[in-house]
Amino acid sequence: MDLLSITSLSDDQIATILDEGERWFAYNRQPRRNDHRLDGLTIVNAFFENSTRTLLSFEIAANRLGAQVVTMQVEHSSIKKGETLADTARTLNAMRPDVLVIRHGTSGAPADVARIMDCPVINGGDGIGEHPTQALLDAATLRQHFGRIEGLKIAICGDLKHSRVARSNALLLTRLGAELRFAGPPSLLPDDIAGGTIEEAVVGADAVMMLRVQRERLSEELGDGPGEYLAHYGLTKERFAHAAPYAVVMHPGPINRGVEIDGALADHDERSLIVRQVEMGVAVRMACLDLLTADRRVRP
Ligand code: CP
Helix, strand or coil, X not given: CCECCHHHCCHHHHHHHHHHHHHHHHHHCCCCCCCCCCCCCEEEEEECCCCCHHHHHHHHHHHHCCCEEEECCHHHCHHHHCCCHHHHHHHHHHCCCCEEEEXXXXXXXXXXXXXXXXXXXXXXXXXXXXXXXXXXXXXXXHHHHXXXXXXXXXXXXXXXXXXXXXXXXHHHXXXXXXXXXXXXXXXXXXXXXXXXXXXXXXXXCCEXXXXXXXXXXXXXXXXXXXXXXXXXXXXXXXXXXXXXCCCEXXXXXXXXXXXXXXXXXXXXXXXXXXXXXXXXXXXXXXXXXXXHCHHHCCCC
């Protein structure tokens, strides 16, 4: 079994990941952790795009379950000598890893690699495709906070056109019964998503999920001067005041402070779940690794 997209997961698998993620979240807060269920297994991380949260949380998750973890140094790899992704995958496969976690700038690259690998492959983010484990940790964070996802009004705002996080969240949160609203600059709204203004999306929302402006994926500059993006499309205190009185702020990170979100809102002790999302990321990735390796464990 691979974890390439939200649609590749059954309802039962999603429920298991969310339930187990919450259990690992509590486990991770214990002073000593001593689980060895992935003893003898090797997890390989191959990240062809930069990452802090996803890469480190997969490393920590695998370590906490007793696996050996190897992270490919892409900058120092034979990719730099012109080796193709397919040949790299064949090379990694010959080393017999038990799980490969891959992030790549090309949408669909993890699926191409999965066709070569004999072990489960996890998509750690592919271009503007999907980022399924981010959506799973977002759903787990929301469910832990509100006790449910069904019926929640969730605004997803910002650079929707380039956001693999938004794509995976739209699939997952809709499936779990949330009511989604979308907003962003007209030039950053994809054709297949009906979006409005951030003011419309935020009114009465239970949660507001802001997205980073992915300037590295823009074909031309947005043309916004300093402070203009926040003023027109960002989450300010004034706009957030129109959300539900108990509403929360989320962001997958990394944050452009003062661009898509006011830095004080991102840091708000009671209203921001952003740090909690990172903590849940380790827990949910433990649940994913546990699920995907279930048939690889050495049995006595
Ligand atoms: N949310 C997320 O994918 O962050 P990183 O790019 O730091 O992994």
